[in-house]
Amino acid sequence: MAPLRPSPQLAARVGEAPCATEIPATPLTAIDAVDLALCNNPQTREVWAAARVQAAQVGVAQAAWLPGLDARLSTGRTVSEGRGTNQSSAALTLSWLVFDFGQRSANIENARQLLNAAASTQNATVQSLFLAALQTYYTAQATRAAVISTGEAERAARESFAAADARYNVGVGTPADRLQAQTALSQATLNRIRAEGDARNALGALANAMGFDAQQRMALAEIPAVMPDAAFQRDVDALIADARARRPDLQAAEAQVKAAEASVDLARAQGRPTLSLATDPTWQDVGGVVSNGGNVGLTLNVPLFTGFDTTYRVRSAAAQAEVRAAQRDRLRSQVALDVWRAYQSLTTATQSLKTTADLVASAEQSERVALGRYRAGVGTVLELLTAQSALASARLQRIQAELDWNVFRATLAQTMGALDYTLLQPAAEGRP
Template identity: 75%
Template sequence: MTKPSLQILAVTLCFALPAGAASLSDPFATEAVTPPRPSPQAAGRSAGVPCAREIPAAPLTAIDAVDLTLCNNPQTREIWAAARYQAAQVGVAQAAWLPNLDGRLGSSRLWSEQRNYNSTSAALTLSWLVFDSGARSASGESARQLLAAAVATQDATVQSLFLSALQSFYTAQAARAAVASTTEAERAAREGFSAAESRYEVGIATPADRLLAQTALSQATLNRIRVEGEARNALGALASVMGFRAGQPIELAAPPAGQPDAAFAQDVAALIAEAEARRPDLKAAEAQVRAAEAGVDLARAQGRPTITVSAAPTWAEVDRVSANGGVVGVTVNLPLFTGFDTTYRVRAAEAQVDLRAAQRDSLRNQVALDVWRAYQSLTTATQSLRTTLDLVASAEQSERVALGRYKAGVGNVLDLLTAQSALAAARLQRIQAALDWYVFRATLAQAVGALDYSLLEPAAQGRP
């Protein structure tokens, strides 16, 4: 092969490489468009906290639970891998704009009755698709839109994991509070049983009173055992969502002092409009529609003409006689008849656009419903939170009066048991109301597409 031929090929390839290519390992700089790996910092964490790989021995806060979830939950690795895959597909689409260079070497030994000789050959083949009726442009646009969908899906998954971490944490906290409440109810039932037994021993209470009090104590003990089991399950679920095996010891931090701030946005229509603009899953659905539209252009272009330029310098040596040569050509491909393949490819691509558009519209309706339900649930939880404060206060006073009257001999055991049962129920309702408020506040933020670390800051306790 002559030196001028090699120089021509080298110059051609240099001009073909993209300007500003990062490196040969990533000449199209797809790393620059790849989203960062899900982490607390990528989700808006203000403090630069490194990812912990173990559950801390210190009491776990809600922020700690979210940090561990975003660092260790396998779903974060899954969605990041999907985004990196789609970014690489953008590089694949861009590679179609460059020429292909193939090399071929051959060596053989030939013999016959007259003589034997060696044959050696070498060739380089350069082919460049210079016109394809827009197929490469459509393929590149589809890859870019699918990358945008993958990035938005990653954001949506991060918010979903954020919500799952908060739900599991608040559920575990509520379960622990329920254990304390049922333990206190068991103590009160034991005190009532002791009072009934004392009255029975002095002859001022019937055996029925004593049996009723004993039954109430057994029921309170059973409730405490059941709630303790639920608390252990809640801790196991929390460990799982944080990316650890269930059964690891977890110590929860105490709930925030004071009462939750019940102030939040009142305009549900504005929240729905904000959700339609911010929800990452809706952005992903819109990108899927645009990718499908690019697929229609690609299907049409695949049935249209293409032009390819090729060059192939060659060298051969046969029986010590060498020769140089080459070929330069232009190939025009005109698809005259493809058995209606293009027709049905276009029809299928257009149906895919309709499918993606319908899925996007369905999701938009679901987004509005998610916001509406979360808003109404938060409103109900806020009202319940206020009501349970009065409920617990009145139930505590009623229980104290009933116990005092029974000990003084002027009350009956049914009044005492009724008051104790009402107090235990009121305390559990208070715990459930607080759990609902924290969970639905986070759910509303996720429904709007605004769930991040600002929700856990003290100044934002009342913001949905």
């Protein structure tokens, strides 16, 4: 009855492998990062153990349907007036609750629904960890790309400074042009140093998310160029309906409601009569005299008055059911908001990705033209520095757009309750 580890919804990966304990020697992919994070994070072990606990509770509830059998064996010696007598006895007692007006059925239903809630909670937790690992991985990739971008900006600034210095040395440039170019070079160097620090911090955060020390060395695999598509662009009402049918946290809330309703039935049944069957064959040996006996009987227990205990138990269980129902309804509303926000964020990221591609292309062309004009003596250093600054900004916006698209795509899948390894398979296999 216990759910699979770590989650039945994450079994879509082809060729399941046991949990890894070390960072692979090859460059780290997104799948590697998620694998390590799920294997090493204590929350996955916690929710899996909690699900196994609840599965055992179902077995405990089912045990009430089976009869109980007890054995008793005793031996002793009685001494009276100097004479001793050996005594031995044995007995078996079979007891079976024949009818209880629904107590056991309600208890089993309660345990089963709590098991469903535990399994759904496990799935929701694993998907949250999955998303967090992806966010950390893509952030590390973005900071690495920022290092490359700021390095390119520094190279361009150094090239501009060399051109300004050459013009100054031959007497066709002004000291102000040279100083502006030198200032731009220093700023570009500072930006590159900061980007390298951010990249180191991001790698440390990724190592920590995967369960390793922050100083652990690793290399990131190249990720394919982002190829946005419109596959996610469906009717929002349909997306929300799918999310409400698939979200594991909503499924857990629904199971909690059903468990609370079963608790109401259980509380009512506990105030009703019970009918039990008992039999106990016995054997006794007293001083060599052996006797056998036994009893068979039915016991009807009718609770006449319990100090209103049953009444208040029913009221408490009914109120708890109302609490669970309200929590479920609140979560249903939150699911719609989550899907709406993730959908709009991904739509914006997709549009931004296409726009930033054009922005980088035009900025690169503008920078080449400005550099050529300055070298030819028909442009100013201010025009060149402005073009280079615009190019550096465009490249960083492109990096941010790629990060946003990857993260929001995973976020939409998570809000839909469909985040698993299939999201990463196309990227891992090099398919668009």
